[in-house]
C-alpha cells in the first residue's frame with residue numbers, strides 16, 4: 001500500500017507505505033497538516049513503525065514533531081544529513097514551513113539497509129547529490145525518490161551539500177539499474193517510472 005499527501009509551502013509529497021497484512025506502516029517525509037496524516041493512518045488502521053526522511057531539508061519535515069509525538073516511532077535518516085535535520089539554520093524549516101523544526105535521528109539509514117514492514121522489505125539506497133545524505137526508499141516496485149529524481153527532472157544541487165556529479169552518478173548507478181517498470185514517487189510533483197526517466201535522460 002502506498003498513499004500520498006501533499007503539504008507545506010512548496011507542495012511537498014508525504015508518502016505513507018504499509019504492509020496490508022500486518023498494517024505496519026512507515027511515514028516518509030512528514031509534511032503539511034498533521035491532521036491529514038493522522039486521518040489516513042487511523043482510517044486505514046495502520047501502525048506507524050518508522051518515520052523515514054529522504055533527506056533533511058526543511059520543506060520535508062514540517063509535520064515531523066507531531067508525527068514523532070503521536071506515534072513515537074524511530075526517526076531514520078542517513079547520517080550525512082543529520083546535521084541538516086538537527087539544525088534549523090541549515091534545514092531552513094522556518095522559511096519553508098513557517099515552523100522551526102529540529103530533530104535527531106533514532107536510527108541511521110545506510111546504503112542497502114533493509115527495514116521490515118510485516119514480512120515486506122524496505123530497501124535503502126544512498127543517493128548523494130541533492131544533499132550528502134539523500135536516500136531513495138524501495139518498497140517492492142515502488143521507489144520513493146525524494147528530491148533526487150522527479151518526473152522529467154532531477155534534484156537541484158545548488159543548496160548546502162549539493163553535488164551535481166554525485167547526483168548524476170547516483171541516478172545512473174543506483175536508480176537506472178532498477179527494473180524499468182519500477183514506479184518512481186518524487187518529493188514534489190507527480191509520479192513516473194524508471195523507464196520514462198531513462199528515456200528522458202538517455203544522454204546520461
Ligand SMILES: [Zn+2]
Nearest residue numbers: 055057130147
Ligand atoms: Zn530537498
